[in-house]
Amino acid sequence: MSRPREFDADLALRRCMEVFWTKGFHATSYEDLTRTTQVKKQSLYGVFKNKRELFLKSLALYREENLSVLEKRMACETSPVRRLEAICEAALYADDEARIRGCLIxxxxxxxxxxxxxxxxxxxxxxxxxEGMIEQAIRDGQAEGAITSRLGSRELALHLSNAINGAKMMEKSGISREEILGVLRTSIALIEA
Amino acid sequence: MSRPREFDADLALRRCMEVFWTKGFHATSYEDLTRTTQVKKQSLYGVFKNKRELFLKSLALYREENLSVLEKRMACETSPVRRLEAICEAALYADDEARIRGCLIxxxxxxxxxxxxxxxxxxxxxxxxxEGMIEQAIRDGQAEGAITSRLGSRELALHLSNAINGAKMMEKSGISREEILGVLRTSIALIEA
DNA sequence: CTCATACTTGACCACGTGGTCAATAACTGA
DNA sequence: TCAGTTATTGACCACGTGGTCAAGTATGAG
Structure with missing residues (x-):
C-alpha cells in the first residue's frame, strides 16, 4: 500500500534516549539526533511528532527499562536488607560513562x-x-525484625528513596562509585534494627 | 579621570544571580539579564567579561550569602541536634517562589x-x-551522647548532607515544605542515640 | 579649557536552533 | 502496469543566541 519505513523506530528511539540522557533535553539538537540515529530529521518527525514527543517517549523507555532491571535484581535477593542494598547498587551505574550521565529521570x-x-x-x-518497592522490602524487614520498627515503613522508605536521589545527584559530579555506595550503606545501616 | 559608572554593579550582579537561579545558566539570555538589571549588555560586559564570568560571580555570591545565613542560624541554637535541624530548615526555602527555584548550587x-x-x-x-558544619554539630552531639556513636562523625555527616541534597532536589518538584522537612527529620531521628 | 579615559548605546554579525516544504522514491493493491 | 500512499531527502525559514563594533558622552586631572 505504501513505501515501507527503512529504519528501526525502536532502535532510533533508544539512540535518541541515550543522547537526551547524555546532554539533557534543551542541549540536544536535531543535529545530534540525526547524527546518532543516522535517520534524517523529517523521517524521525514522521514517527514522533516533534522533539518534545520524542523526549517523552524516551523518558518512558528509560523508566520501563530501569524499573524492569530493578525488579529483576530484587527478585534475586532473599533477605529484605539485601534487597535494599540491591536497589542502591542498581541505582548507581557501574561504568564511568553512564555514571557521569547520571539518572535521566x-x-x-x-x-x-x-x-x-x-x-x-x-x-x-x-x-x-x-518508593513502593523500597517500602515493600522495608515492611518485610520489619516483619522479620531485621529493620527497626521505631518508625513507620513509609517514613523509612521516603528516607531511603531520598538518600538514593541524593546519591544519583552526586554520581554526576565524578565522585567514585564506592564512596557514594558507602553513603547509601550508612543510610541502610541506620534503619537496621 | 574617566566617566563614572552609572549603575550599581553589586546590585546588578545580585539581579543576574536571581535570573540564573530561576532559569539556569544556558536558559538565561543576555536579553533576560539586561531586562532585569536595566543595564545594557555592553555595560554589563565592561564589568564582567562575559556570561560565564558573570555566572561564576553569581555562584560565589549565592554561596557566600547562603553560608552566612546558615552560620547565623546555627549560632542561635545551643543543642547539637537542634543545630542539625536548623541546617535542614535553612536548606529549604520558605516562600513558594524560592522553593520552585530550588538551590542554585x-x-x-x-x-x-x-x-x-x-x-x-x-x-x-x-x-x-x-558538610564541615554538619560534622562539627554531629561531633558535639556524639560527645554529649545525643547522637549515636555506632558510626563515625564523617559517615553520619555524609549521610545527612546527602539527604539534604536529595531534599533540595525534591524541593523543585512542588512537594510541600512540610513533607520534605518530615523526610529530613527522619534522617536526623535515625542518627540520634 | 582640553583631552585622555572609561562608560553608554544601539546597530550589527555569524551561527545554530526547531520546524516546514516540496520534490522524489519505493512499495503494494487493483 | 499503474495509481495511491507513505517514506526520504535536502533545501529552506524565521528567530534568538552570545558576542563585537564604532560612535557618542560624561568626567576629572592637568
Missing part, C-alpha cells in the same frame, strides 16, 4: 522543575514505583 | 555535570563547608 526533574505536566507525570511514576 | 551541579573545573570548584566549596 533526576536530570529531567531538575531541568524542567515542576513546570511541565507530562514530564511531571513521567517522573512521578518512576518515583512512586521505586 | 544543586541546579548548577546537575546542569554542568562535572565537566567544568571552575564550576566544580565553586560547588565543591559550598558542599565541603556545609
Amino acid at each position: 533526576i536530570n529531567t526533574s531538575l531541568e524542567f522543575g515542576n513546570g511541565d505536566a507530562d514530564i511531571n507525570r513521567e517522573i512521578g511514576q518512576m518515583m512512586e514505583r521505586t | 544543586i541546579n548548577t551541579s546537575l546542569e554542568f555535570g562535572n565537566g567544568d573545573a571552575d564550576i566544580n570548584r565553586e560547588i565543591g566549596q559550598m558542599m565541603e563547608r556545609t
